[in-house]
Amino acid sequence: xxxxxxxxxxxxxxxxxNTLNEATPEHLRDxxxxxxALAEHKEREARLEEEADDADVEERPDDxxxxxxxxxxxxxxxxxxxxxxxxQWREGDSVTSKYKGPVNPDE
Numbered sequence: 001x002x003x004x005x006x007x008x009x010x011x012x013x014x015x016x017x018n019t020l021n022e023a024t025p026e027h028l029r030d031x032x033x034x035x036x037a038l039a040e041h042k043e044r045e046a047r048l049e050e051e052a053d054d055a056d057v058e059e060r061p062d063d064x065x066x067x068x069x070x071x072x073x074x075x076x077x078x079x080x081x082x083x084x085x086x087x088q089w090r091e092g093d094s095v096t097s098k099y100k101g102p103v104n105p106d107e
Contacts, residue, residue: 068098076103 008017020028064070064087072089083103089096
């Protein structure tokens with residue numbers, strides 16, 4: 001083991017280096033343990049988010065318009081004795097609909 005202090009990584013902010021240089025060995029070990037656990041947590045969160053994004057793309061129906069989210073479902077509305085398909089999804093507290101077409105395409 002060298003008698004010289006270790007050289008901090010070049011991309012580490014100065015304020016973090018200064019804080020670590022002032023810390024006790026016990027605090028440094030606690031920081032190292034926490035930093036490792038935090039890094040694993042953030043990597044896992046990023047991986048789960050990426051998997052969720054991939055799942056959204058895979059499950060997107062072929063006939064879903066670009067301006068309709070993948071979570072939308074199809075509902076049937078009856079207007080003046082005629083039935084129509086609508087894409088429907090929730091945006092916050094409201095429900096948004098977009099016309100898809102008649103239930104009976106011959107109408």
